Amino acid sequence: MSQDLRGRIALVTGSGQGIGRAIAQLFAAQGASVMLATRSAASGDETLRLIRQAGGTAELLPVDLGTRNAAEQAVAATLEAFGGLDLLLHNAAIFPMQKLAELEDETLDSTLAVNLKSCFWLTRAALPALRRSQQPRIVITSSVTGPRTAIPGLAHYAASKAGVNGFIRAAALELAEYAITVNGVEPGLIATQAMDNLGDASTLASSIPLKRLGSAEDIAWAMLFLASRQAGYITGQTLVVDGGALLPENTQL
Numbered sequence: 001m002s003q004d005l006r007g008r009i010a011l012v013t014g015s016g017q018g019i020g021r022a023i024a025q026l027f028a029a030q031g032a033s034v035m036l037a038t039r040s041a042a043s044g045d046e047t048l049r050l051i052r053q054a055g056g057t058a059e060l061l062p063v064d065l066g067t068r069n070a071a072e073q074a075v076a077a078t079l080e081a082f083g084g085l086d087l088l089l090h091n092a093a094i095f096p097m098q099k100l101a102e103l104e105d106e107t108l109d110s111t112l113a114v115n116l117k118s119c120f121w122l123t124r125a126a127l128p129a130l131r132r133s134q135q136p137r138i139v140i141t142s143s144v145t146g147p148r149t150a151i152p153g154l155a156h157y158a159a160s161k162a163g164v165n166g167f168i169r170a171a172a173l174e175l176a177e178y179a180i181t182v183n184g185v186e187p188g189l190i191a192t193q194a195m196d197n198l199g200d201a202s203t204l205a206s207s208i209p210l211k212r213l214g215s216a217e218d219i220a221w222a223m224l225f226l227a228s229r230q231a232g233y234i235t236g237q238t239l240v241v242d243g244g245a246l247l248p249e250n251t252q253l
Helices: 018-029 041-053 068-082 105-132 155-178 193-198 201-206 216-226
Strands: 009-013 033-038 057-062 087-090 137-141 181-187 238-241
Touching: 009 018, 009 068, 009 105, 018 033, 018 041, 018 057, 018 087, 018 216, 033 041, 033 068, 041 057, 057 068, 068 105, 087 105, 105 137, 105 155, 137 155, 137 216, 155 181, 181 216, 216 238
Parallel strands: 009 033, 009 087, 033 057, 087 137, 137 181, 181 238
Antiparallel strands: none
16 A cells, blocks of 8 residues: 655654654655654664655654653644644553552553553644644554553553543544544554563464564554545544454464
8 A cells, every 4th residue: 555645744753663663664655754753862863864765754853752741842843844744643652561569650650641641742732733734644553452452560551552542532533523533553462672571472473363473564554544545534443453363262273
């Protein structure tokens, strides 16, 4: 699937590595001007280099999206750099593993702030610009963990992502009057650095019907579809991209 995104402006959060980098690269390759909002300046610089090397247009804002001020700064930087905003692609997330008995308030608060509260902050800040867009889209990276599955040590992450899905549905309903669609992608097991915390890759892949971990590009293509003109009548939905991992009733099949 190819999309002509020339003339469209995208803000991609968490774009320094993994899924976020793949999203930013794909949207830039399709012609969008991309603002990279990521916590690590070093990883953000690498994403910026890769996009520009491929002939794409991008700018970088190192920012930690754990506060409302940071979210507002990300939107303001996009408007200053490119003069508008059409595509809000929120991918930034953290998931420090900590079991309930040891879960610290600081870990809980930071996880909810970056993963869930930032959805509210970014959307509110972006709303005036999105209302001026001819084809406004909000697409958020959720997860199968929380809405559909659970992993010990990630109750705080699961709660944040279940909240993200609730936000997607409610925001879609509220923003429909402005023709702004709000959707999400629920990744399963994706081959990124973060997957190292969950175990051996080959063991994890053996339980997936397609017998492989997903790639960051698999998620980016799903995001591209939901941001496309063809998806203009889809809103308030999440798309599971997991290689069929949720299909078996018996995990031994």
